[in-house]
């Protein structure tokens with residue numbers, strides 16, 4: 001309790017603008033980096049496929065970077081995420097800049113009016129994100145079998161950490177929690193209620209740290225792509241651990 005109070009007061013001592021400024025800086029930097037990585041047109045060095053390029057989609061006759069066929073899904077998922085919405089409403093739009101600060105507009109339509117009503121498509125982006133995540137797990141497993149034999153390299157561990165963080169973020173989603181059991185008034189009355197209750201409890205545990213999963217997985221995706229690009233450039237080795 002004392003530790004919690006100390007942490008809380010340390011956070012309260014920070015200038016109010018620090019958190020929104022950090023959010024703007026990090027999200028903008030990540031967005032610019034993702035655009036730059038997508039413009040490179042490729043992101044593969046055996047056995048690593050950059051998460052920005054998975055699944056590797058190409059359409060004959062359309063000469064654009066394969067990353068553009070993929071990135072709209074994870075981008076839409078994050079852009080409509082409940083946590084990121086709070087973060088960028090406050091940091092980019094200062095609307096509201098924090099709790100207890102009145103709305104700057106006289107009439108507040110929130111997410112019931114254009115343009116933010118679009119954020120309600122989040123539940124559909126969830127399904128796209130789960131499909132992309134399945135491909136990322138497949139890619140990660142393949143990194144442990146370079147040349148058909150089991151081996152553990154630093155890159156494969158990095159890819160594993162990345163998909164674990166992405167899974168924690170994806171399956172801690174508020175929309176997934178709703179699907180798991182949030183839409184029920186009575187678990188014991190529902191078909192498969194015990195199973196759904198167990199799932200809902202696990203999703204809730206992830207959901208309670210959703211912001212942390214969101215940031216950690218954002219960094220790990222960028223780091224995995226940077227790692228692949230350094231290997232592609234021959235700038236560093238990929239140490240074998242086992």
Ligand code: FES
Nearest residue numbers: 081082083173174
């Ligand atoms: S609420 Fe954040 S991913 Fe769904």
